[in-house]
Amino acid sequence: MKLIDLSHTIFDGLITYKGLPAPIICDFLSREDSRGKYEEGTEFQIGKIEMVSNTGTYIDCPFHRYAHGKDLSEVELEAFANLDAITIDAAGQLEIGISLFKDREIRNRAVIVRTDWSLNWNTDAYYENHPFLTAGAAEYLRDCGVKLVGIDSHNIDDTRGKSRPVHTILLGADILIVEHLCNLDLLPANNYLFSAVPPKFKGVGTFPVRAFATVS
Numbered sequence: 400m401k402l403i404d405l406s407h408t409i410f411d412g413l414i415t416y417k418g419l420p421a422p423i424i425c426d427f428l429s430r431e432d433s434r435g436k437y438e439e440g441t442e443f444q445i446g447k448i449e450m451v452s453n454t455g456t457y458i459d460c461p462f463h464r465y466a467h468g469k470d471l472s473e474v475e476l477e478a479f480a481n482l483d484a485i486t487i488d489a490a491g492q493l494e495i496g497i498s499l500f501k502d503r504e505i506r507n508r509a510v511i512v513r514t515d516w517s518l519n520w521n522t523d524a525y526y527e528n529h530p531f532l533t534a535g536a537a538e539y540l541r542d543c544g545v546k547l548v549g550i551d552s553h554n555i556d557d558t559r560g561k562s563r564p565v566h567t568i569l570l571g572a573d574i575l576i577v578e579h580l581c582n583l584d585l586l587p588a589n590n591y592l593f594s595a596v597p598p599k600f601k602g603v604g605t606f607p608v609r610a611f612a613t614v615s
Contacts, residue, residue: 405549405580405595405610407520409455415579416553417526422450452605458595459576463604464566469573472601478575482509482546484593484612486586490515494557495532497539509547509593510540513583517551520581529553534564541572549577549593549610577610586612 411424426432427447434442458479461468485508489495495512514530530552532540540548548555548569555576556563569576577595595610 401614403582403585403612403614405582405586405593405612406456406608407517407579407581409450409607413455413521415454415457419451419453422448422454424448452603452607455607456577456579456581456595456610457605457607458597458610459566459570459578460604461570461573462602464563464570468570468604470601471597471603471606472599474575476596478546479596479608480594481592481613482594483507484509484511484586484591485589486583487512489513489530493528493530495530495536497533497535500536500539500543504589505540506544507546509549510545511580511583511586511593512548512550512552513586514550514552515584516553517579517581517583520579525553529558531555531557532565534568537565537568541568541574545574547575547577547593547595549580549595551580551583552578554578577608580610587614590615 409422412421414421425447426444428445430442430444460471460474462470485503485505487499487510489499489512516529519525532555555578556565592613595608597606597608600606
């Protein structure tokens, strides 16, 4: 079995989404300060992280959009891990519509949409004119009964306006969303497992994940 890492590295000062604060990553207890607390030669570091939940590669649960939707602690573990997956090649497209998903075996699967927009990660170009799914595509995916939809773009929705129909449609049907993926060019077309497991937080609908593919 081979594991393929599909997550961006989160570091101090990283901007994932313009308008949201960057994470602050520092020592709560430094190695130097720990030396007086333990026997000679023994030291530890305890880190401190301050960030919004929409940082790095992250997963959206229904609570992110709906007040009464399932939060991270309420979604069953099976929804996050070892999902049968299929890769949809949408590289070069801005509006990703129904046509790319038709006649594909997507029911009960994680649908991973490759746009190659992740090549613009951590640059100004990443935030503007990014690829997105149309509302029609989201409705089709919902009606086909997919389990999860992932994308290597800045947002699964068109952010040029205030409407977010893809989030509304998918999360309203308990279909999880993973945004800001990377390395999707390394994935096979199908016959692999997708995992994106967040911590078990109550009252939170979005959180960073270490997304990865398991390929035989």
